[in-house]
Amino acid sequence: MIPQTADHAADLTAPHQPEQWSSRERNLAALFTAILTRGPISRRDAARVIGMSQAAVTKLVKPMIAGGYVTEQEGYSEGPGRPLIPLIIDARRHNAVGVKVTGGELIGVVVDLHAEVLQSRRAPLADARPQKVVESVAELTRELLGSTADGESGTVGVGVGLGGHVDGRRGVVRFSPMLEDWRDVPLQRMLADELHLPVLIENDVNTLAVAEQWFGAGRDTSSFAVVTVGAGVGGAIVIDDQLLHGASGAAGEFGHNIVDPRGPLCHCGKRGCIEAFASDEAIVRAIGERRGRLPGSLAEAVQIAHGGDPVARQVFIEAGRALGQGLAGLVNLLNPPVVILSGEGISASDLIIDALNEELTRSSFSSAGRDCRLVVRPLPDETWARGAAATMLRHGVLRSLMTLTGEIPV
Template sequence: MRQGSFQWMKSVNKSTILNKIRKEGPISRAQIARETSLTPPTVSSSVKELIEQKIVEESDFGQSQGGRKPTMLVINNQAFSIIGVDAGPESIECIVADLAGKVLKRSETKLQLPIAGQEFIDVLKDCIEEVLETKDPVIGIGVAMHGVVDVAAGTSLYAPNLGLSNIPIKEELEKAFGLEVKVENDARAMALGEYWFGNHGEVESMLAVNVGSGVGAGLIIDGKLYHGSSDIAGEIGHMTIDLHGEICECGNRGCLQTFVTGPAIARKVADNSVETPLTAEKIFEGAIGGNDEFAAILIEAGRAMGVGLTNLIHIVNPEKIILGGGVSKAERFILPAIRETIEASALTPAASRTKVEVSKLGDDATLIGAVTLLLVDVFE
């Protein structure tokens, strides 16, 4: 069964009630009424509909305060599933997840470069087709795409690592599958996934930084993803760290990403002209094995990252910074250097203590973020 847009859940009351149950369930109808200032009859009738739609179910966790034990409400996480896609730059990964972000099925397709726009769309469709045979109704498809994305139109405006621009992802996928499709920049999707599923407690503002073959960030302000006026908020890879540094692929000198990405770290090894060029991963393995030169390269990357993050702390002052992406796996060398740099450079004692952590969602952080793009729609 395929499900179009979930218009039936769009009423403000239902969203309020759903979000309350998601965050605080098991919870009783009476408590929802007390804490949302909705009237008990409104709560009752909305809950009745939500139970009919199978997204909410009754559970018997309630404690009696004397008298009858209240019937508690929880989200039925298995009611619907969502497809999440992490698109590029080397491969396309697709998952089916439930409403709690639990992965039920996955598939992956390696990309053969160079690739044309239509080929890219075809690979996307094939990957989605592979995971779509699921018996639960699907709410929609979330796509996390690297590069610059026009979120409203669902178009990839510029995907530098693929050399592609103006790919109408939303339009093509909605036509193919008859499902609602949301497209977002990969780092911003990751930030949203972290905010929902990263176990960070009640934070209002958070910066999630994805460091892999590029550097992107997603900024959560007042619990919402911040896009900026033309959808490029979070392009921190192109923040200038050194006016006289090496030339970046964007044409400017000394961008953050010429210091901290996987390829940048690999380039820093002096004898990297050996038969097989080293990767950042090999450098990390060497550093763990006791190679001091490799360890120093990773620590230096951590310092550069610390400079970039200090700049961001001064501009947006987030409560917490989360690191994800391949390079974050070298945390034992990079993280202490980041923390020391922030501690030494941030303006105030409070700012210098900004928490910096590595994502616990691991390699799936962006995929879980892609799924969350649709959850925001359902719950909020």
């Protein structure tokens, strides 16, 4: 069990991200992920999936079993030779908390080691100043762990996802326009000091990408991108199984690519970003300006467009074009086989998808646009929080596994 001391929390103030992992950490993470996401799986098949020798897998699995992370199921035979023994991760070994922070609400979950949600809770966020947010996240975390068997003693820590420029490696929110213009807030340190638990912070779309990588539409591909449409327009990129962070965590900030320098003003201070055309607020505002009456919400805007109003329909088409143009830039750079479109605004996908596809095909190089499979995934809010918890699980479990397997060369 991981010791729950203040020193341990402080120790995690600057967790290193996957791109900084040693080859040993990569192998351990790959093996753990293979058993987690594909289990029950035999040592032979796990070795095939991650490209390691069966002997190396056998050596690494031994301390994982001794440490209670992996259990063996009843063996079976596939012809002559020793029977194959399926391995699974023991879901009860640890839990992790995940919290998604939005401008007005916290969405929290506690998950088991399979990242299955054990408890979920929401709390309004009345005050978005940093210290108040820390206190609210800490309170929600205590409630979630208090209502879970083995709560705090079994937890690997708390993962927090939020929109904006989040430098997870340094534990600092560089800029978050949704949270009263936060700048350079050392959120990880503040929350770790409050809770005395390991804390990890990450851009919220990146946490969603981790959830999709483990359990969703990113499971069977080593490279994919996630684009989310809602209060903002966000992005995350996974290439060769690695989530891209870039120099300071801003990689994948898809929504702030400029598609029209004379376009509408964006939250970020610039003009004509994709977000300034396609976010919920941008769509509602554009319909209000052109029709002379502001819809009360995106849902109402969708209703007006579904009712056949040509002005409202045109606004959605322009949002689709902006997204398509942005996606063309993304596929030209990265040529991903899959792009997952998600977020609460994707409920209006039928109004934007044709314009999006048309623009994507028109603006992308050669067949890059057609080579890319667009997957529209309306995901519940809890999935974001689950992703934040999964990000913490991956980090916390890897630390434990590194200690457990310390003597084994890999």
